Amino acid sequence: MSQQYHTSPPQIPNVLTIAGSDSGGGAGIQADIKAISATGGFACSAITALTAQNTQGVDAIFPVSAEFVGQQLDAIFSDINIAAVKIGMLNDSSVIEVIAQKLAHYNLMNVVLDPVMVATSGDPLIQLSAINTLKEKLIPLVRLITPNLPEAGLLIGEPEPKSEREIEGFIEKLKAHSELHNVDILLKGGHFKGEESRDWLIQRNQTAVYTHQRIVTKNTHGTGCTLSSAIASYLAQGFELTEAVGHAKQYLSRALTHADELNVGKGAGPVHHFYTLRT
Numbered sequence: 001m002s003q004q005y006h007t008s009p010p011q012i013p014n015v016l017t018i019a020g021s022d023s024g025g026g027a028g029i030q031a032d033i034k035a036i037s038a039t040g041g042f043a044c045s046a047i048t049a050l051t052a053q054n055t056q057g058v059d060a061i062f063p064v065s066a067e068f069v070g071q072q073l074d075a076i077f078s079d080i081n082i083a084a085v086k087i088g089m090l091n092d093s094s095v096i097e098v099i100a101q102k103l104a105h106y107n108l109m110n111v112v113l114d115p116v117m118v119a120t121s122g123d124p125l126i127q128l129s130a131i132n133t134l135k136e137k138l139i140p141l142v143r144l145i146t147p148n149l150p151e152a153g154l155l156i157g158e159p160e161p162k163s164e165r166e167i168e169g170f171i172e173k174l175k176a177h178s179e180l181h182n183v184d185i186l187l188k189g190g191h192f193k194g195e196e197s198r199d200w201l202i203q204r205n206q207t208a209v210y211t212h213q214r215i216v217t218k219n220t221h222g223t224g225c226t227l228s229s230a231i232a233s234y235l236a237q238g239f240e241l242t243e244a245v246g247h248a249k250q251y252l253s254r255a256l257t258h259a260d261e262l263n264v265g266k267g268a269g270p271v272h273h274f275y276t277l278r279t
Contacts (some may be wrong), residue, residue: 013236015041017229018073018099019088020049020247021063027222032086032229034273039251041233044080046072046086050094055221055265066094073102076271082108084235086229089116091126093133100137106151110235113142114228117151131155139181144241146228148188164189164198174202186231186245188224201245208242212253219259219269226271227252 015036018123022028029045036043048069052060076082085108090096101113115134126134131154139145145155152170153160156177161170171187178185185202202209230248239247258275 007216008212012042013083013233014044014081015084015086015229015233016046016076016082016234017045017086017088017232018046018048019086019225020051021047022053022222023050023052024221025265026055026104026264027225028088029274030086031222031270032226035226035229035251036086036233038273038276039230039233039248040254041084041236043077044082045218046076048090048092054070055267055269056250057267063092064095066092070098070102073099073106077106077108083217084112084232086232087111087113087138088225088228089114089126090091090134090138093127093130096133096138100141103138103141108141109143110232111142111144111236112228112232113138113145114144114224115147115151116149117154135181139183142183143235144184144186144231145218146186146188146224148224149278152187157216157227161180167200170198171202171207175204175207178202179204184241188227199245199249202243203241208245210246210249212249215253215256215259217256217259219262219264219271220256220270221270223252223256223271226255226273 016074017032017047019032020028022030029047029054032041048064050062051058059252147155149160152212153176154171161167174185187200187202190200195214197214199210227248230251231244234247255271255273255275262269262272264270
């Protein structure tokens with residue numbers, strides 16, 4: 001009788017999201033946990049703020065103290081092997097400093113920062129002092145940042161490009177920023193119009209372009225959170241950065257394609273993170 005050997009499946013990597021809570025479930029910690037889980041990771045979380053919000057807007061924000069954010073991070077890092085970290089909206093300089101201290105102390109790799117800095121209306125969501133702390137303390141510890149066009153302009157102190165004809169010079173300025181802070185940048189071009197949507201992965205020695213068919217749906221709440229979390233999840237699984245971004249872009253496109261299967265609220269609803277469970 002021949003002997004049978006059973007190989008163990010690869011272990012599921014642990015991925016930490018550091019962000020605010022969205023009571024509507026479409027963005028923030030809730031979207032991060034869904035995206036990480038749907039793309040093959042196990043999600044842990046440290047909450048930086050509580051929000052009272054739904055698909056129509058944010059009614060109230062209750063901040064979490066820097067001390068308690070640090071306690072959450074110590075509890076996670078002292079016990080759980082974290083393979084990648086996603087960081088979302090951070091408004092307070094003291095919270096940013098604590099996160100930077102903990103990342104450096106525990107020597108965390110594969111950190112993806114989604115700098116949620118500008119509202120859809122164009123209004124800034126972060127204080128000027130917090131932007132400086134972000135650039136000086138946190139970004140040097142990060143592997144990838146994922147700004148959209150207005151956020152990228154705010155980061156480097158330049159007006160955002162209004163068309164793809166202006167994008168080449170803007171990318172060169174971002175490349176200089178990338179070299180200065182030793183960080184890669186995924187510039188999200190969703191603010192441009194057209195049938196196709198382009199993102200640019202800007203690295204010190206190359207720029208890769210990701211092109212996808214633009215998906216028409218009102219359910220786009222939490223797309224930035226979802227994309228950055230999926231990238232962190234794929235990095236945790238061992239994919240190279242260009243592959244992780246490509247897989248995450250594909251996942252987001254499919255989640256957007258199936259978004260209209262959801263009926264969440266009266267405003268801009270979320271993407272369908274778990275579309276594969278029905279298809």
